[in-house]
Amino acid sequence: MLIGASTWLWTSPLTTAAAEDLLPRIAHLGFAAVELPLEDTALVDAKRVRALAGDHNLEVSVCGAFGPGRDLTNADAKVRQNTQDYIAACLDFAVEVGAPMFCGPLYAEVGKRRQLPEAERRAEWQLAVAGIRTACEAAATRGLRIAIEPLNRFETDLVHTAADAVRMARDVAHPAAGVMIDTFHMTIEEDNLEQAVLTAGPYLLHVQVSENQRGIPGTGLTDWAALARGLRAVDYKGLVVIESFTPDNRDLAAAVCIWNRRAPDQDTFAREGLRFLEQHFTPASP
Known part of the structure; x- marks a missing residue:
């Protein structure tokens, strides 16, 4: 397992200029990997990012941002096609930067939550399945995989x-279809973290972590001990990436409900998080 950090910890949206600042900083802090959330692929030069990652010995993962207009369960076929176009652009970006997969809650727009009749729920599930199958076909032609992320009920x-x-x-x-897990959502929705990892088992492609309060x-x-037991039991060898968000970007903070600062600064957040995670998820762990 290699420990990484998401650029969302410092900035949003990711741009080439932000990457030029953050990738060297993330490497200097001691991380082995960086996660790139792609709100807009046009803002980031993939070739430049790949060069930066190579220069600083960083593995790269790519995740999606499924905000308004990105929804594979939408009744409007144009919205679903817009979502597929975005996914395809992210897959092309992942190839360019050398990432092995594309991850995130591809199935629906984040924040979409309603009481639905069972028949409508099944219909939306099938739309998501069909849409992700199309995304997997596109991923496979590029030598990539798709990691489906569960989110909390809110x-x-x-x-x-x-x-x-x-x-x-x-x-x-x-x-090409797999899953990912995120401890923030898991602490809301799962009964047992170890069992959840065992359930993911051979489908598990990626892990994001933060505390239950996003700290x-x-x-x-x-x-954390239960999570580590589960990851060792399934012989997980992927990335463990800190994903939290900066309170300094008010739009991002409001979108993800970050109302309180959890560290004096984001470098301190990253540094202390890395130190803790190394105790649980590196080869030196018991």
Whole structure:
């Protein structure tokens, strides 16, 4: 397992200029990987990012931002096609920067949550499955995989747990389909972190981490020992990436409900989080 940090910890949206500042800083802090959230692929020069990552020995992961207008469950076919176009652009970017997959809550717009009749819920599930299957086909032609992310009940009404994500991946029924987990959402939705990892099992492609209050790993209620046991049990060898958000970008902070500062500055957040995670997820761990 290699430990990484998302650029969302410092900035939004990601731009080439931000990458030129952050990738050297992330490497200097001691991380082995960087996660690139792509709100707008046109803002980031993939070739420049790949060069920066190579210069600083950083592995790269790419995740999506499924805000308004990006929704594979939308009744409007134009919205669904717009979402596929965005996914395709992200997949091309992932190839350019050398990332092995594209991850995120691809199935629906974040924040979409409603009480629906069961028939409508099944219909939306099937739209998501069909859309992700198309995304997996596009990923496979590029040598990539797709990691489906469960979100908590306040951010989606469709995929909440590792079991939900595995069920969706199985319904997609494509070799490129996998899942990811995020401890923030897990501490809201899962009964047991170790069991959730075991449930994800061979489908598990990616791990994001922060505390239950989106703070520095190790400062909250998360059962890190259980998570580590689960990851060792499934022989997980991917990235463990800190994903939290800067309170200094008011639009981003409002979107993800970051109302309180969790560290004196974001470098301190990253540095202390890395130190804690190294104790649990590096080869030196018991």
